[in-house]
Amino acid sequence: MTESTEKDENEDVEQTTIDALQSPREGDVNGESIKAVEGDAEGEYFGRLFWYTFGDFLVPKDELEKLYEELEIPEDHWPGPIHEKGAWKRAAKSLESKDKIKVEGDNGSIIERTTEYMTRKLDPDRRHLVKEVRREDKGRLDYSEIVEFEFHNRDKIVYRPLEDSSEVPYSNFKIYQPDQENILALDAIATIIDEKGEENSSLTPGMIVDETLDKHEAIQLTKDELTRYVNGFLNLCVEKELGLKEKDNGTYKKVSSVKKAIANGESPEGEKTPKEWYKIMMSRYERMKNAYTNRKIRDTIREAIQELTPVSMRESGGLYFVPEEYAGLMEKFSRLAIQLNENFSRSSYRTELVQIPVVREPEQKDMIREKVKTDTVKRAGQTLQEAKEIIEQGQEMSPSEYEEMVNELETLNERRKEYEDMLGEQLDTCKSQIEILNQQLEKLAKQVIDE
Numbered sequence: 001m002t003e004s005t006e007k008d009e010n011e012d013v014e015q016t017t018i019d020a021l022q023s024p025r026e027g028d029v030n031g032e033s034i035k036a037v038e039g040d041a042e043g044e045y046f047g048r049l050f051w052y053t054f055g056d057f058l059v060p061k062d063e064l065e066k067l068y069e070e071l072e073i074p075e076d077h078w079p080g081p082i083h084e085k086g087a088w089k090r091a092a093k094s095l096e097s098k099d100k101i102k103v104e105g106d107n108g109s110i111i112e113r114t115t116e117y118m119t120r121k122l123d124p125d126r127r128h129l130v131k132e133v134r135r136e137d138k139g140r141l142d143y144s145e146i147v148e149f150e151f152h153n154r155d156k157i158v159y160r161p162l163e164d165s166s167e168v169p170y171s172n173f174k175i176y177q178p179d180q181e182n183i184l185a186l187d188a189i190a191t192i193i194d195e196k197g198e199e200n201s202s203l204t205p206g207m208i209v210d211e212t213l214d215k216h217e218a219i220q221l222t223k224d225e226l227t228r229y230v231n232g233f234l235n236l237c238v239e240k241e242l243g244l245k246e247k248d249n250g251t252y253k254k255v256s257s258v259k260k261a262i263a264n265g266e267s268p269e270g271e272k273t274p275k276e277w278y279k280i281m282m283s284r285y286e287r288m289k290n291a292y293t294n295r296k297i298r299d300t301i302r303e304a305i306q307e308l309t310p311v312s313m314r315e316s317g318g319l320y321f322v323p324e325e326y327a328g329l330m331e332k333f334s335r336l337a338i339q340l341n342e343n344f345s346r347s348s349y350r351t352e353l354v355q356i357p358v359v360r361e362p363e364q365k366d367m368i369r370e371k372v373k374t375d376t377v378k379r380a381g382q383t384l385q386e387a388k389e390i391i392e393q394g395q396e397m398s399p400s401e402y403e404e405m406v407n408e409l410e411t412l413n414e415r416r417k418e419y420e421d422m423l424g425e426q427l428d429t430c431k432s433q434i435e436i437l438n439q440q441l442e443k444l445a446k447q448v449i450d451e
Contacts, residue, residue: 045357046368046422047323048330049313054298055349057340058291067339071332077304079296087289088151092119092127094284095277103135108248111136125151128162129277142236147274149281157285161274185226188216189233190258193244197254203244204251205230294351297340301333301353309415311368312375321358321368323422330355365423372419376412376430380437383408387440390447402441402448409437 059067061082068078098116113135120128127149133142145162152158192211196203208230209223219226234252237244243256272280308326313319322330334353341351358364383405390397416430 044360045324046360047321048327048355049321049358050355051319052353054294055345055351056347057294057344059344060291064292073332079292079300082289084289088285090288091285147277159278185219185229188212193258202251202253309418311371313371373429377433380433384437384440387444396449397447399448
């Protein structure tokens with residue numbers, strides 16, 4: 001496969017829609033009439049209208065190569081190699097999730113509670129997995145850093161449990177644990193809840209405070225300090241569903257063992273430990289470094305289509321035209337999209353590339369001419385404006401930046417010539433716009449620095 005630059009892929013789905021074409025394939029594009037026919041209808045065509053959508057999928061490398069070979073897609077249009085570092089970034093990103101549930105608020109209303117796992121970028125080689133719990137009526141309830149992942153030497157990932165992760169005893173209650181001495185208080189509170197829960201159907205904060213002070217004399221806290229701990233502990237147990245249910249009158253009904261849930265650093269919600277997250281991370285990394293994402297394949301197809309002198313048929317994008325000489329390759333891409341959608345889809349969004357022949361008629365010729373002119377004026381104008389601003393401000397420019405502008409000029413000029421041959425006439429507006437851009441780039445060349 002050809003070499004390419006790996007991108008940080010955070011985008012899972014691209015959805016482009018088109019509703020202008022209806023059966024029979026007649027409609028309008030930006031108010032202009034267009035006639036298209038499907039299949040093997042007789043007659044000559046100017047080219048193909050097409051649009052595409054990409055859902056979410058992941059394709060093993062060997063299976064994608066087999067598809068490309070079966071469809072006889074040229075190797076220069078295959079996706080480039082899968083880079084290990086890009087695979088680890090995607091694996092880390094895949095750990096993110098958001099879960100929303102309905103809970104009862106303080107006033108009896110039903111509110112939404114959100115538990116979200118997120119990755120935080122520290123530097124190019126390190127990510128933190130964090131957890132945040134929020135409630136509509138109270139904002140953030142809990143924020144904890146779970147584990148750090150670090151990418152080493154192309155193919156090695158190490159992990160480090162973070163201080164407030166679930167491998168640290170009672171870490172989920174860290175906001176009520178300012179120092180290690182008071183782990184004893186949390187343990188005592190949990191013990192009393194278990195003991196009193198055996199005797200009473202309901203518990204009150206005052207009852208727990210009194211029992212804790214009576215039975216655990218070693219706790220060096222005042223009654224007021226312990227009351228704050230108990231209130232915080234009870235509220236957190238309710239939020240995390242640790243076996244208590246809050247009543248309207250301020251008492252708590254005991255429904256299961258709180259002590260067992262938090263003992264020895266076990267996660268009260270059955271949450272994963274840093275080591276378990278690491279195992280998941282490595283499993284997904286191994287999969288990612290041997291599979292292509294929907295974004296990678298979409299970008300590869302998009303780059304290939306850019307070589308087919310496409311013209312945008314709508315200012316907002318989403319609908320394009322290519323000359324008929326490229327119909328064979330477009331058909332292969334269309335069949336590839338069908339295979340990807342049928343065999344590898346992971347979402348409800350369809351993956352498809354639809355291409356429809358455009359009949360060679362005067363009306364369609366006029367429309368194509370107008371679209372080529374509009375698209376050329378727009379693209380040339382954007383590059384021209386950028387060049388003028390750099391010249392007026394006297395800014396220096398790198399060779400690579402200048403080369404991008406020159407490449408755009410050459411692409412527009414080559415496309416102009418191809419469409420002049422196809423339409424059998426000169427595209428004077430396009431030619432003049434390209435000449436103006438060429439003059440500006442000649443002036444701009446003086447500001448390109450040596451590297």
